[in-house]
Amino acid sequence: xxxxxxxxxDEIRTGAVVDSNSAHIxxxxxxxxxxxxxxxxxxxxxxxxxxxLREIGGRADVAVVTGGLGPTMDDLTAEAAAAAWGVELIVxxxxxxxxxxxxxxxxxxxxxxxxxxxxxxxGAQCLYNIVGTAPGFFMKIGRCFFFFLPGxxxxxxxxxxxxxxxxxxxxxxGQREFSIVKTISSFGLTESxxxxxxxxxxxxxxxxxxxxxxxxxxxxxRLYARGDNETEIGRRMDAAVYWVLEKMGKYAFSADxxxxxxxxxxxxxxxxxxxxxxxxCTGGLISHWLTNVPGSSDYFFFSGVAYSNExxxxxxxxxxxxxxxxxxxxxxxxxxxxxxxxRAAGADYAVSATGIAGPGGGTDDKPVGxxxxxxxxxxxxxxxxxxxxxxxxxxxxKIFAMxxxxxxxxxxxx
Amino acid sequence: xxxxxxxxxDEIRTGAVVDSNSAHIxxxxxxxxxxxxxxxxxxxxxxxxxxxLREIGGRADVAVVTGGLGPTMDDLTAEAAAAAWGVELIVxxxxxxxxxxxxxxxxxxxxxxxxxxxxxxxGAQCLYNIVGTAPGFFMKIGRCFFFFLPGxxxxxxxxxxxxxxxxxxxxxxGQREFSIVKTISSFGLTESxxxxxxxxxxxxxxxxxxxxxxxxxxxxxRLYARGDNETEIGRRMDAAVYWVLEKMGKYAFSADxxxxxxxxxxxxxxxxxxxxxxxxCTGGLISHWLTNVPGSSDYFFFSGVAYSNExxxxxxxxxxxxxxxxxxxxxxxxxxxxxxxxRAAGADYAVSATGIAGPGGGTDDKPVGxxxxxxxxxxxxxxxxxxxxxxxxxxxxKIFAMxxxxxxxxxxxx
Numbered sequence: 001x002x003x004x005x006x007x008x009x010d011e012i013r014t015g016a017v018v019d020s021n022s023a024h025i026x027x028x029x030x031x032x033x034x035x036x037x038x039x040x041x042x043x044x045x046x047x048x049x050x051x052x053l054r055e056i057g058g059r060a061d062v063a064v065v066t067g068g069l070g071p072t073m074d075d076l077t078a079e080a081a082a083a084a085w086g087v088e089l090i091v092x093x094x095x096x097x098x099x100x101x102x103x104x105x106x107x108x109x110x111x112x113x114x115x116x117x118x119x120x121x122x123g124a125q126c127l128y129n130i131v132g133t134a135p136g137f138f139m140k141i142g143r144c145f146f147f148f149l150p151g152x153x154x155x156x157x158x159x160x161x162x163x164x165x166x167x168x169x170x171x172x173x174g175q176r177e178f179s180i181v182k183t184i185s186s187f188g189l190t191e192s193x194x195x196x197x198x199x200x201x202x203x204x205x206x207x208x209x210x211x212x213x214x215x216x217x218x219x220x221x222r223l224y225a226r227g228d229n230e231t232e233i234g235r236r237m238d239a240a241v242y243w244v245l246e247k248m249g250k251y252a253f254s255a256d257x258x259x260x261x262x263x264x265x266x267x268x269x270x271x272x273x274x275x276x277x278x279x280x281c282t283g284g285l286i287s288h289w290l291t292n293v294p295g296s297s298d299y300f301f302f303s304g305v306a307y308s309n310e311x312x313x314x315x316x317x318x319x320x321x322x323x324x325x326x327x328x329x330x331x332x333x334x335x336x337x338x339x340x341x342x343r344a345a346g347a348d349y350a351v352s353a354t355g356i357a358g359p360g361g362g363t364d365d366k367p368v369g370x371x372x373x374x375x376x377x378x379x380x381x382x383x384x385x386x387x388x389x390x391x392x393x394x395x396x397x398k399i400f401a402m403x404x405x406x407x408x409x410x411x412x413x414x
Numbered sequence: 415x416x417x418x419x420x421x422x423x424d425e426i427r428t429g430a431v432v433d434s435n436s437a438h439i440x441x442x443x444x445x446x447x448x449x450x451x452x453x454x455x456x457x458x459x460x461x462x463x464x465x466x467l468r469e470i471g472g473r474a475d476v477a478v479v480t481g482g483l484g485p486t487m488d489d490l491t492a493e494a495a496a497a498a499w500g501v502e503l504i505v506x507x508x509x510x511x512x513x514x515x516x517x518x519x520x521x522x523x524x525x526x527x528x529x530x531x532x533x534x535x536x537g538a539q540c541l542y543n544i545v546g547t548a549p550g551f552f553m554k555i556g557r558c559f560f561f562f563l564p565g566x567x568x569x570x571x572x573x574x575x576x577x578x579x580x581x582x583x584x585x586x587x588g589q590r591e592f593s594i595v596k597t598i599s600s601f602g603l604t605e606s607x608x609x610x611x612x613x614x615x616x617x618x619x620x621x622x623x624x625x626x627x628x629x630x631x632x633x634x635x636r637l638y639a640r641g642d643n644e645t646e647i648g649r650r651m652d653a654a655v656y657w658v659l660e661k662m663g664k665y666a667f668s669a670d671x672x673x674x675x676x677x678x679x680x681x682x683x684x685x686x687x688x689x690x691x692x693x694x695c696t697g698g699l700i701s702h703w704l705t706n707v708p709g710s711s712d713y714f715f716f717s718g719v720a721y722s723n724e725x726x727x728x729x730x731x732x733x734x735x736x737x738x739x740x741x742x743x744x745x746x747x748x749x750x751x752x753x754x755x756x757r758a759a760g761a762d763y764a765v766s767a768t769g770i771a772g773p774g775g776g777t778d779d780k781p782v783g784x785x786x787x788x789x790x791x792x793x794x795x796x797x798x799x800x801x802x803x804x805x806x807x808x809x810x811x812k813i814f815a816m817x818x819x820x821x822x823x824x825x826x827x828x
Contacts, residue, residue, distance in 0.1 A: 013450060015440025016625045016636065018432060026429025036427060037462060041453040048451060181428065192527040192547070195486035202487070211458065211488050213425045214566050222425060283705025284698030287719045291697025294773050294807055302725035304718060305701045311716035311759050315729060345725050359708050389520035392568070393708055
């Protein structure tokens with residue numbers, strides 16, 4: 001069974017709105033074992049709508065269409081569907097009920113524009129909308145079953161799960177394919193180094209398709225499998241994931257697509273340990289990430305974002321002599337920052353970052369991209385220095401912050 | 415001139431990634447006066463890639479394609495383009511130079527997978543990539559000029575503005591419409607409140623089309639104008655921007671689409687003043703935003719991210735009695751946090767945030783979404799309390815941090 005997705009509307013066509021509906025529908029259909037082969041978007045234009053509906057009707061088995069069902073003039077989808085299949089629009093009793101129900105529960109009056117939404121193509125079947133005024137509908141155009149849904153994301157989602165997916169299940173009559181997607185998160189190798197490490201996967205595990213996704217500075221390795229025996233593809237997938245984890249070594253930090261901060265958080269919880277952070281060049285990003293994890297207040301105590309030397313001395317207890325002798329970007333300074341954050345917060349672990357994110361501030365000795373880290377753990381205080389060659393400030397901030405968390409992760413794993 | 419956009423990749427096809435590239439490209443093309451009529455997405459599948467390239471080649475004048483140019487096995491775009499136009503892949507000298515340049519500057523070695531990226535369809539012209547290893551290219555397929563760009567958003571954006579748009583300008587041979595887009599950044603009103611405030615704009619300024627773009631928690635009001643007399647549409651646009659700024663009052667914070675943190679940074683520079691931050695619930699996000707601005711080290715001194723009460727007392731100097739009497743989420747605590755941050759950093763201004771971002775931690779008295787702010791300025795110390803009704807942690811962190819910066823902005827403007 002081959003599916004397509006069509007989103008309609010000038011706001012998406014012109015780029016004013018990012019189309020997140022299509023991604024959601026794809027995820028749901030793929031999870032139900034239906035292969036989505038194409039997404040399309042066209043604007044509120046009758047000819048273009050009719051033409052794309054006919055195209056899809058000629059090549060797909062199922063299509064989900066969003067948008068253009070509302071009460072205004074530029075909502076053309078029902079009319080376009082009728083034209084594409086050569087039928088008339090008629091007042092649909094069930095659609096009218098759906099609108100009346102919705103309004104009655106909210107004490108709102110019926111109006112002509114709202115009533116217009118009950119005009120469906122002859123032969124279409126209404127899909128109730130319990131969270132909005134615009135009903136959806138489904139009908140066959142060409143060889144393809146089309147499901148028409150409103151573009152408002154939460155209405156679309158509700159109707160997809162309660163109306164569309166069960167209906168598609170019925171169309172398939174029980175016979176189905178299963179599909180599994182796994183994501184392995186990694187950090188520290190380039191895209192091509194990652195590709196080289198997992199080269200040969202497709203030959204070793206036939207039917208498993210790999211894909212790399214850059215989520216700078218992370219690289220996610222995604223594995224796709226599909227088949228009609230769920231147990232069998234599950235077993236093959238597990239073996240492939242295990243193989244990738246071996247090839248990636250310490251560069252892989254999650255076999256479930258988790259974020260670095262979630263992994264670090266779990267490691268801290270497992271050790272019943274707490275953490276503090278001392279930041280300069282990362283400007284609060286390390287602690288922002290750590291505190292994105294719900295429940296992080298259990299282990300995250302404090303971060304001192306000390307841009308000025310005065311704050312490094314007064315808040316983090318870095319000695320003025322160290323700053324004078326080595327400068328702000330140095331392993332020794334980083335070590336004292338980490339130690340100071342640990343002490344100030346009474347935490348078990350601390351990590352610090354001090355460097356030059358750019359665009360200004362670089363010297364011959366310490367060019368933009370230079371960064372030093374300090375790591376403080378029970379009985380341990382270490383300093384590190386790295387250099388990254390990105391010129392963009394936001395990239396340096398991200399890779400510095402990720403590297404700091406990765407140093408902490410590796411220490412927590414030992 | 416009619417344009418289409420094609421995004422490729424299984425991660426988008428399966429919905430694992432929301433396709434924000436196509437929206438960005440649409441915005442840029444539309445702003446350049448080119449009508450985008452269709453977006454399409456297909457996966458990493460040779461047959462489907464070839465077939466969609468031929469389809470688009472038969473109906474559009476210009477197309478921008480993203481994704482599939484990387485060094486790995488599933489990067490098939492160059493091969494598909496060659497097949498669609500019936501030519502071979504050959505090593506492109508300019509593409510190889512682009513890759514070598516990039517690697518040399520970063521002291522990285524050339525590898526076979528990286529070299530593969532220099533294989534372009536015969537007759538294609540290379541588009542340099544100065545921020546990544548994968549060069550782009552452009553070529554004609556059918557009647558359409560195709561521009562192929564990497565899928566990594568920041569690489570794509572750089573190449574679109576520096577390579578693609580000037581090239582399209584050349585294709586049009588000078589004959590053009592002028593178009594101006596202006597963005598007014600606002601914060602604090604809902605989408606429908608914003609819509610109500612600027613209702614009537616189209617009647618008052620014919621030819622100016624407004625659009626709202628939600629960049630949570632900001633709302634950007636975008637104004638589009640198009641015409642063949644640049645001076646004339648410029649003057650009309652200026653008048654419309656001025657009108658919108660009047661209607662929006664203090665809710666508008668930039669007439670040039672600037673970020674809140676850039677606006678706050680400029681206000682601080684103008685006053686030659688410095689700032690410190692004390693954060694609890696925002697977890698470092700306020701300082702992360704402030705330090706995203708290049709040159710922020712001139713005015714940003716310090717942020718204390720104090721999740722634990724111990725850190726609030728020890729680092730920020732909040733009195734244990736205040737914490738005991740009022741709790742961590744209270745105006746009084748927020749005031750002491752701001753004061754403490756000012757004192758610790760020797761800064762002129764400070765803002766603090768303490769609240770409940772959720773999902774846990776809410777009570778009947780202080781439900782999730784409750785937040786208190788402190789504002790410390792020369793001769794002034796104020797506390798504030800607000801409640802937002804978002805249930806998502808990330809949304810609360812963002813709106814809390816934005817509100818804190820907005821309070822600081824309004825104070826700096828007085």
